[in-house]
Amino acid sequence: MIIGTVVNASGLPHARLLANSVKRQMPSAKVLVCLVEEKPVESLPDVDWIFTAREISAYLGLYDFDSYIFKFNSLQCGTAMKGRLLTYLLEAFPGEEHIVYLDPEMYVFTPLNEIGHMLSYYDVALTPHHLEPSDAWDSSREIGTLQDGTFHSGLVAVKNSDEGRHFAKWWMKIIAGDFSGLPGGIFTDQPYLNFVPAFFNAGVLRHPGYSLAFWNLHENGRKVFRSWDEYCLTNHTPLRCANFSNFLGLLDSRIDACVPHDGAFRQLWSDYKHNLEWLYLQHPPLSWSYDYFYSGEKIADETKLRYREARVYRSFQGNPFTLSNHSDF
Template sequence: MIIGTVVNASGLAQARLMAGSVKRQMPDAKVLVCLVEESPVGPLPDIDWIFTARQISGYIGFHDFDRYIFKFNSLQCGAAMKGQLLTYLLEAFPAEEHIVYLDPEMYVFKPFDEIEHMLSYYDVVLTPHHLEPSDAWDCTREIGTLQDGTFHSGLVAVKNSWEGRNFADWWMKIIAGDFGGQPNGIFTDQPYLNFAPAFFNTGILRHPGYNLAFWNLHENGRQLFRAGDEYCLTNHTPLRCANFSNFLGLLDSCIDTYTPHDGTYRQMWNEYQQNWAWLSLQHPALPWSYDYFYSGEKIADETKLRYRAAKIDHLVEANPFTLSNHSDF
């Protein structure tokens, strides 16, 4: 099994935490990091390979990298490169039967036995954001999930098969954003996964121990407790992996809302933050390479939006990084 992730330089600390957890639970797994920066970095513990996004794009024949990445901001770069990374892993490692994409915020607590089993029958395995419906009078979560996508793109498993490669190629192309009607926001890759069960031989992983995160802490089947040295969920279900995304402080808020009198999740989150803080000293937050024109001028968000719209309507021949915020597209 190869596990891949996408980060910019400021996310390397979390990528190392994820990679270390993988190696402890699945020593035979290999970890590859796609770094969305111009400059590469040297070898890092627990990470087998580090390639820049430009290198990966070039390998799969996607040579218009500058025009592609210019449209996205630093938060969107991970969503932009997931399909490309999966395509690369399936092509570059033909002997590897199972490929898994994991967000860098993921932390692995147990081997992915269920994923390995499901990939014996399916070519793609997805995990839903929610496993339990809301009360009939409150459908706000369902409405929000329709906008962000039913399945979470932070864990996508693919078999190295004809069908699996077709899925990766389809996902890579459809999230490129070169057409009208592209979803807005940060999670522009997720809504398209709604179609995967209809288009491809896709299995839905309903094991509650995968993808424990702020968006499903309210579910009855995901109550967390500690059994000895291990974390378990309701009915002694083993916790396989947790997503420690704290986007807009939502993890802190949901812990306070749904587990205010139970310190288990807070303890787990605090332990993660302590390790993250220690590694962040070695990988401090840095400006993103692709947030600047070659002149050093900061690219305005409005400029990225104008360029994206112009690229849909007509071909923009110049390398956008050679231009400025005052350029006409």
């Protein structure tokens, strides 16, 4: 099994924690980091390979990298490269049967056994954001999930088969967004996964121990407990992996709302933050390479939106990083 993830330089501490957790629980698994920066970095502990997003794109024969990455901001570097990374891993490692994409904020607590089992029957495995419906009087979570996507794009597993490669290429193409009517929001790769069970031989992994995160901490089946030296969920279900994304402080707020003061998940989050702080001393946050024109001018969000629209209508050709915020597209 190969585990792949995507980060910019500021996300390297997350990637190192992910890689360490994978190696401790699944020593035979390989970890590859796609770095969305112009300059490469030196090797990292527990990481088997590090390639830049440009190198991965070139391997796939996609030499449009500058015009492609310009459309995305630093928060979307993972969104931009998930499809390309999966396609690359399936092609570059033909002898590897199972490929798994994990967000860098993921942390593995026990071996991901169910993924391998599911990929013996299906070519794609997805995890839903929610496994329990909301109360009858409140459908706000369902409505929000319809907008953001039913399945979590932070964990996507693919078999190295014709069907698996077909899925990865489809997702790679549709994420590019060179068409009108794009989904709103920041993480625009995710809503497209709604189609995957209809388009491909895909299975839905309903194990509550996968993708525990701020959006499902309220569910009755996902209460975290300490059992001897391991963490488990309701009914002694093993905790496989958690997503420690604290986007906009949402994890902190959901912990305060859903987790008792002596709850086990608070300890998990505290330990994770402590380790992350130590790694930030080694990898302090940096400016993103692709947030600036070659002139050094910061690229405005409005400029990226104008350029994305120009790409839809093919009204601009060339390298956008040579321009400025005042350029016409």
